[in-house]
Amino acid sequence: MKNNNVTIHDISRALGIDSSTVSRALNNSDRVSKKTKEKIVEKAAELGYQRNSLASKLRTNRTNTIGVIVPRISRHFFSSVISGIEETAFKAGFDVIICQSLESIDREKKLVETLLSNRVDGILISISMETTNLDHLDNYKKNGFPLIFFDRPCNVLENTNVIIDDLKAGFDATAHLIERGCKNIVHFSGPQNLELYRNRKKGYTNALNAYGIPFSKSLVIESQLMQQDGIDAARQLLKLPKVDAVFSANDTAAISAMQYLKTKNINIPKDIAFVGFSNEPISAIIEPSLSTINQPDFEMGKVASSLLFEQIKNKKYAAENQTKILKPYLIIRNSSKF
Known part of the structure; x- marks a missing residue:
């Protein structure tokens, strides 16, 4: 006892x-x-x-605690990243405080303040869709506070990031559709203030260019890629001439669009083929199963947290910006098989 x-x-x-x-x-x-x-x-x-862990923490000026801010914990991708972070943190002797911004910049700012007031030793963050600059973090970074961005970077050259090769992923997804005979490919794009969505769109346009297919702005439908956004995008693409494929920048919008189109007697993939992004668990069990880009989410969590612990142990690393790029890959399922 x-x-x-x-x-x-x-x-x-x-x-x-x-x-x-x-x-x-x-x-x-x-x-x-x-x-x-x-x-x-x-x-x-x-x-x-x-x-007496409190006394020990006061002596070392460390809490052995890190903060993690994600847009939504409910997303399978982010929960898997968190699993990788937690496993690495546990082995390193660190506790983890997990927060979600719910895609709100105001909430994100408040969470940063809360974590800092709780004296965390470092922060891992995937910024919200509303975040367009890092003013709420710049002062801390300039003072050498350990800070790592993952999945959604901001000002890549000025920070340490762990991301996937979204450019290649966007190219591979679009090239796959083109090689199956599709020519009028709609892109469901995310907010362009976020670099990952810009890169996925650029991968899409690069593939069109590589295969000699003209780019048309009318085939890009931008939204926050939520469930209702997918339904709205599906309604919009039905008004476009001869659409034969969709590359969606996430699975959520792709799946809701597919479900809506099926109610309109659109055959997938015969009439319109689909490729999503993220490999959410539901993408493998819906009918038809969704072709998608798999992201190394668990690995991202491990790599990001390992980099953060390096910064915590040796503050000089906090000033050395670097970007780790992880490799995604295409999973071909029935939504794009002819």
Whole structure:
């Protein structure tokens, strides 16, 4: 049974060992022999000693806690990233505070303030759809506060980021549709203030250019890619001439669009083929199953948190901006098979 009143001095008296040696042993210091360390740990357990983590944190000026801000925890992609972060943090001896901005810049700013007031040692953040600049973070970064952006970067050259190759992913998704004979390909695009959606769109236009297909602005439908946005986009594309395929910048909009089009007797993929993005679990079980881009989400969490811990341990790394680019890949399913 743990006893909050037991101190290192009690252990010291019980063993006849100097209290400084007891302290070093309980902190797993290499300066204490294995035999002595085992004796001290055993006696500490016997007496019910409970380490005062708050005092330890005050001494080291660290809380061994990091903050994570994501747009929506409910998204499978972000929950998988968080799993990678948590696993890495646990092994490193860090706790994790998880927050969601719900795509609101005001909420994001408030969350940053809350995490900093709780003295987190660093922050991992995927910015909201409303975020157009990093004014609410710049001062902290300039002062060397450990900060990593993942999935949704902002000012890539001025920050440390962990992202996927959205440009290549957009190209591969569009090229796949073209190689199956599609020529009038609509792109469901996300907000263009976010770099990942700009790159997915650029990959789309690059593929059109590579295959000699003219780009048309009328075939790009921009939205926040929510469920209703997919339905609205489907209604809009039915008014366009001869649309034969859709590359959607996420699965959510693609799936709701497909469901709506089926109610209008549109055959997928015979009439309109679809490729989504993110490989949400539902994409494999809907009818027809959705071709999509798979993102290394769990790996992203592990890589991003590892970089953050490097910055925390050695603040000089916080000033060295770098971008880690992870590789996505195309999964071909029935929505684009002819």
